Amino acid sequence: MQGPLTGIKVVDLTQIYNGPYATFLMAMAGAEVIKIEPPGGEHTRRRQRDGGGAHIPHAMLNSGKHFVVLDLKQEEGKAALTRLIEQSDVLVENYRPGVMARLGFSREHVKKLNPRLIYASSSGFGTTGPYRDYPAMDLAVQAMSGVLSVTGYPDNPPVKAGPAIADFNAGVHLYGAIATALLDRERTGTVRAVEVAMFEAIYPALASNLGLMGGINKDRSPRTGNRHGGLSISPYNVYECKDGHCAILANNEHQWHALARYFGQEWAITDSRYASMYERVKRIEEVDELVGGWAREQTKDQLFAGLIAVGVPCSPVRELSEVMRDEHLHARNALVEIEHPIYGAMTVPTSPLVFEGVPRDIRWPSRKLGEDQALIDQPERALGRSES
Amino acid sequence: MQGPLTGIKVVDLTQIYNGPYATFLMAMAGAEVIKIEPPGGEHTRRRQRDGGGAHIPHAMLNSGKHFVVLDLKQEEGKAALTRLIEQSDVLVENYRPGVMARLGFSREHVKKLNPRLIYASSSGFGTTGPYRDYPAMDLAVQAMSGVLSVTGYPDNPPVKAGPAIADFNAGVHLYGAIATALLDRERTGTVRAVEVAMFEAIYPALASNLGLMGGINKDRSPRTGNRHGGLSISPYNVYECKDGHCAILANNEHQWHALARYFGQEWAITDSRYASMYERVKRIEEVDELVGGWAREQTKDQLFAGLIAVGVPCSPVRELSEVMRDEHLHARNALVEIEHPIYGAMTVPTSPLVFEGVPRDIRWPSRKLGEDQALIDQPERALGRSES
Structure with missing residues (x-):
């Protein structure tokens, strides 16, 4: 597969939805994404054990990536990450601000390791400002940003948007910021770190609701x-x-x-x-x-x-079971049926970004924890397994 | 202002939220965006008259753009658009599939006019497949994609997510696709048209809800x-x-x-x-x-x-009125107070994409219909008014 990001190497330190969706879009566009998981696997991989069925999200978001395990609290893990950083174009992380520095990989240090690398961060509230250290997850950001106050029926209590919109919306913004920074580096040689805050990224989508404050119905409930x-x-x-x-x-x-x-x-x-x-x-x-x-x-x-x-x-x-079988989504290969090596037959999405001349497929399904560990142990080994 | 997209010229044929959000992100990153409106102005500009207060969304999404009026049903309008296409890097449109061709600006024709231009389209269902001609707006796509079926309380009827998530989510995906195509053109010389469908772009955000089908609670209501x-x-x-x-x-x-x-x-x-x-x-x-x-x-x-x-x-x-005054959003310049030349004092967002070394501001507020018409009448005139 030859995609628009073929040849771009990505160190992926992300978890759950926000960061992993950004690196999913990168992998689907042809980038070589090395997903680094802690011993035991990242949150959504482990969540399967918790009874929540989150192996489905994990499979949806991790197609076309390479899977390695590093313990970043140990010297060996730090050394392996350092080598990956030296060879890569982009580092993506969505830890809480401060965690990367505590692990020894602050923006400043990584810049010294590889001055050409784009350092990309996403978090609940961003790396500056009074809320920077607040823990965040989708529900809390939906409450904080006013999404709950405008969702649901006027006579009922506030309710969240069903999909994890704060997470995914930040993830695709982060993807856009990374692609832009890579373009800038290519055009002008400028290397810029980028960041996205979930809290900020959702605000524009409230445009209609904010408009209500200026319309003839402004005295009505904001839950419409x-x-x-x-x-x-x-x-x-x-x-x-x-x-x-x-x-x-x-x-x-x-x-x-x-x-x-x-x-x-x-x-x-x-x-x-x-x-x-x-x-x-x-x-x-x-x-x-x-x-x-x-x-x-x-x-x-x-x-x-x-x-x-x-x-x-x-x-x-429509119910999700209908959507998953939708003839239009399948006709356009927006959804594909796969035989997942761990989870069996399932339906997964390809990238919503459609590029002329690039087939829509998932490259390969997500893999077992550490399945591509050879990339660390034999750093000379070429990336990009043959694609089925 | 020197941004990562400075020097990129964009012909903007978009309306309402989906396309305009993509070109808003471009303008905020430094691109020269020429927004073409039909006589009378685009939908959200006119909606002010309808009593809906939609001038607030219009102001939010159109900062930093140039405003011209073209009647694309007339030869004069078509000729002016042709000249703009010849000078630009990107054309962005979110008409229903088929409309651009009927106006005489199909992908094939535009490719002949400017083989280096990235042709970017967003629509409800995409340019192919059985639903391609279906009219779409946010609510219909939320219903069709299953967002309604998973939003709200189990004992209540389905309800939509309050923000226009189908529109805005497609808009930021479109931005990501455009930035990627520009990068590809820069790296390899390949010119790819790009497209995004609202219906497809929202599917990944349903990951948790789809996961419910595989968890220990799978017999419960999908509205949680x-x-x-x-x-x-x-x-x-x-x-x-x-x-x-x-x-x-x-x-x-x-x-x-x-x-x-x-x-x-x-x-x-x-x-x-x-x-x-x-x-x-x-x-x-x-x-x-x-x-x-x-x-x-x-x-x-x-x-x-x-x-x-x-x-x-x-x-x-929190209520939107609290969010609009939030100290964190203002401390980070994610929101700024402006004196809008048409609407007066108001709070508007800057781009959620934060680039190291680039100040967060709106460049300039949205302007009157046709205020930059001189760009058409005197095509030799340089773009990019001095920024305040």
Whole structure:
């Protein structure tokens, strides 16, 4: 496989989701990623033992990497890491700020070992500022950044976004920062360390919700259920139908007209109460009752097929088991079926980054702890096992 | 301002959140981004008129860009776009697949105009596959990808993540793909078009939730409220306290012991029912009742200060108005106060990508529709107004 990052060597000191997602994207783009795990394996590998089924995340995020074990508290481990740093282009870590320095691999020291290396860090709150030492995980960052206060129904307590968005969002930001730093090094010779804080990376995604503070509905609850986060689009909601729920929305007059016509409700197009987005947003409850009444008479499949056909954004609310088998994701090789050497048959994602001329595959499945230890013991051995 | 993308010229044909967030990250890294809006302005600029307060998102995402108006349905507009394409490094668009071709700017045609240009596209479902023509917006993609089915409380209907995560997550993936393609062009001379689909980009973030299918709790609802999405960590929840809600979690034995000790409940450390993550996950209700009882006696501020001090991840559930004034975000210049030329005093984010040696600022605030039209009328004019 020849990818856009082929030939880039990465020392990967990351764990759980944030850092490992960044290095997953690198590995999928062709980089040679050496994932260093502590004795016993990193958190998600061990979590399998805890009964949480986290071997699935571990397998999802660690395709196409090389696996070695180093005890960084021992001299031997430090010496091996030093050799890897000397040979690499990028070091990625998502320890809490200060841990790398305590291990003896501060930014300053690593710069001396390899002045061309990009030092990339991600953490909950960043390496400076009053919160830098706070421990962080996805839930705490979602609470801290206001995601909980804007998720869920107005009458219910705050609730988190189901996916680990604080972690993954930081991970892909970190990937973007690393690719940018590599480009800069290539274009100008400048070597810049990069960092991303989970807390900061999620803020822009709250744009609609922040917009609510400046709109005509600003006195309403910031938890808008399935309505638009800024209450600036109507209709825009999840409506109950005969056999489940369907998301339906109209982002402009064209879509609103198509929606009304689909349901045989042409009167609504000319009725002055609903004739503009401004009017519909003002009467958001009324509009939801109308559309809810129309949707109730149909099945998910009817609504989905019928509304999409007339250009109205619509989707059934789907379970993960349906998503995992989705024909579109499989047709595009966004998901692939593999026989995992440890976990057996499973479905795993390729990279969401699609590069013209580069096949979408996972290179190889994640491997056993220390399976590529020969890379340490025989440093002259070439990286990049033959790809199946 | 000298950033890692200084000198990179970008034709920006994007709208709403997905594409504009990608070009925002480019502008903040120093690229010269020319944002092309249709007569009347792009969606979020116009949405202000709709009463939704969306001028705040528009201001947040369009700092540091240049603003021109082109009617791409007219020959004059097409000719101006052609000239811009000939002079640029990247074209970014997030129209529905097919729209660029209908406007006369297909990938193939643009390649002829400028063989060195990176053609970057983002859409709901991608440019191939059975769903390619489906209209998409954040809510529909959240429903389609299963985000709704895993968000909210088990006893309530499915609900979306409050922030527009499908949009923004795709936008930052698109940024990563573009930076990678620019690096590839620089290193090898290869020019690759890139694309990202919102539907695909959100899948990896569901890792914990997908993991639930393989864990000891697999028969439970996929909507876990504020519990861990894979039900593989306990305690991990949002607990009611004297004056609000607090997120508290213990990701390992060390944190569990510190938590129990903080509440004066040393007995729980040695009690065999709670002595390992496996046992606690098995008794997840019992553990939540215990911790919930301990937390109820304290205030948000007490819990936050006390638990953070002993190394336990914890955060009060905060409102956006608190987040916007957060001392840490301001100390790090992740948020800055500006006097916006159209909207007045406001708080806007800088880029979450932090590059060593590059100050964090917004370069300049978003501008009026067509304010930089001279870039079209006098193409010889240099880009990059003096930065304040």
